Amino acid sequence: MDIGIVGAGGCGLTAALAAAQPGLKIVVWERAKVAGGNTALSDGAIPAAGTSIQRDAGVIDTAEDFARDVLTHNGGRSDAALTHRMCETSGPLVEWLAGRVGVGLQLERYILRAGHRQHRMHAVESRTGQSLIDHLLARAGKQASITVRLGTPVLQLWSDSSGAVQGAQIKLPKKSATNVRCQTLILACDGFGANAELIAKHCPAIAGAAYAGAATELGDALKWGTELGAATEHLDAVHAHPIVAVGSNYVLPSALISLGAVILNQRGERFANEADDLARVALRVRAQPGHLAYVVFDARMLKLAEQNDPRFEHQIVPRTLRRAADLNDLAKQFQLDATTVAATIEQYNTMVGRGPDGFGRSVSGESMSPPFYGARVTGALLATQGGLKIDTSARVVGRNGNPIANLYAGGGAAVGLSAPGGEGYLPGMGLLCALAWGKIAGEEAARTVVAARAAVAAEKTSPSEPVVTEP
Known part of the structure; x- marks a missing residue:
């Protein structure tokens, strides 16, 4: 040979x-x-x-x-x-x-x-x-x-x-x-x-x-x-990823983060610059109680992601995502404090297009609006x-x-x-x-x-x- x-x-x-x-x-x-x-x-x-x-x-x-x-x-x-x-x-x-x-x-x-x-x-x-x-x-x-x-x-x-x-x-x-x-x-x-x-x-x-x-x-x-x-x-x-769906093990695309998605802990608060290095954010997610967190985004972000990732419609949406008419509904589905979740998203929205927020993240585009989508996620290893x-x-x-x-x-x-x-x-x-x-x-x-x-x-x-x- x-x-x-x-x-x-x-x-x-x-x-x-x-x-x-x-x-x-x-x-x-x-x-x-x-x-x-x-x-x-x-x-x-x-x-x-x-x-x-x-x-x-x-x-x-x-x-x-x-x-x-x-x-x-x-x-x-x-x-x-x-x-x-x-x-x-x-x-x-x-x-x-x-x-x-x-x-x-x-x-x-x-x-x-x-x-x-x-x-x-x-x-x-x-x-x-x-x-x-x-x-x-x-x-x-x-x-x-x-x-x-x-x-x-x-x-x-x-x-x-x-x-x-x-x-x-x-x-x-x-x-x-x-x-x-x-x-x-x-x-x-x-x-x-x-x-x-x-x-x-x-x-x-x-x-x-x-x-x-x-x-x-x-x-x-x-x-x-x-x-x-x-x-x-x-x-x-390593190549680690911060938003891997718990249960299905689907790797949610990092494009969601680029589009403006946020990651919340079990208190309903953000805890990192989601747009930071993927592995660094994954380790921050791993440091949360139970190694769990929640990625949250809106219909506009979902639509853009669906147009560019065929897995969304047939795999990710029906198997990993939860849809909510408002933030109160979303918080209830994930057993998070509704008041804290609402305050977190409101604070996030006030910083859209205004430069770095308290975590050093700058987000352009539009603020989040209902309906909302979310998934329970963990930080996972994809490859060495x-x-x-x-x-x-x-x-x-x-x-x-x-x-x-x-x-x-x-x-x-x-x-x-x-x-x-x-x-x-x-x-x-x-x-x-x-x-x-x-x-x-x-x-x-x-x-x-x-x-x-x-x-x-x-x-x-x-x-x-x-x-x-x-x-």
Whole structure:
């Protein structure tokens, strides 16, 4: 096998498509029976700068401005070279997806996501990550050089005496473990959010929280990489979310916050700047009694959210939201003090369009008015953001500072662009890092294989040295 890819999510499928070319043999192994990972659970919105889609909409944006937003949001604590590489790759990635891969993308214009100074979210038409996965999987199925094996877990990797990765041991359905030799291998099997033991060890601040990410995020890449001598970075970094519905575990979109929603505690009071860093607010919600809070918004916000998220009408509204004719009714439904809730919303309304409130939040637009909607929520973990150290070519870097030969990583398997300690996640960066590092890893792995073949061919065709004998 020329290229082995572990994981059939956004990163792995993108890597396969980017690597595909005549004569190469590429296999994607996925432990689950379906493709997807965390990409399938996302809203399918990819942040990118300098795209033709932006220009057609009159949006002037650059990779430099994008990188500035990332570094401002995380306090300059992500790797500068990786940050700039991602932002520079974002535009070409979107053009490649829309052009060569045929993914329909639209520029999200109804809000500015927190931390982004420009409209740069390029969303799939259905606004679901699952549709993006379906499209990538279908395209991969049309490539003769790509084989996708679902329900096929990778058990371990192996390397030679020099440390160069040589292949993987896999478990095919109803068969014994099999060793597969690969010239290059890409880890695209996400982070460790579903591994409670690793979360307790590396991310104690969010340990015990509800988890709303992919069940396959078990930490395999972290385990295999460190066994092979890989360095790791920012293992305590997470993507946490403050408004995950209790019971249904639906991740209510952060767009609600951007539209003006507020979060109340059990006393009916606000307790944070809801528009602050998502992970920071999630931890504030977790600090409330019972780890519970209540997100409140009005019909205007709901309508805008429904227009841009198809989950609302069929999943979120009937299963998680409560509608109330007035604040007294809403407070009653959640067993909150009606007088306090009314005073809280009245105070909020007086500050709309008037600059920062007492929590440092500035809200433009309109004040809240009936009818109202609400949901009981908690702060939950969506994904880890720490992982294997990589360079700008997506090569996994060893603890000795040198790349591990033949090994690449992307998405949740690699370190992200958040700050250590669980803060600084800029909306959309998880999906961008999955797709962009996947594309880079696929291209680099293919280049490595082709170069190795060329070297072997050149050696075979070069004239042999004449044999000189002594007289």
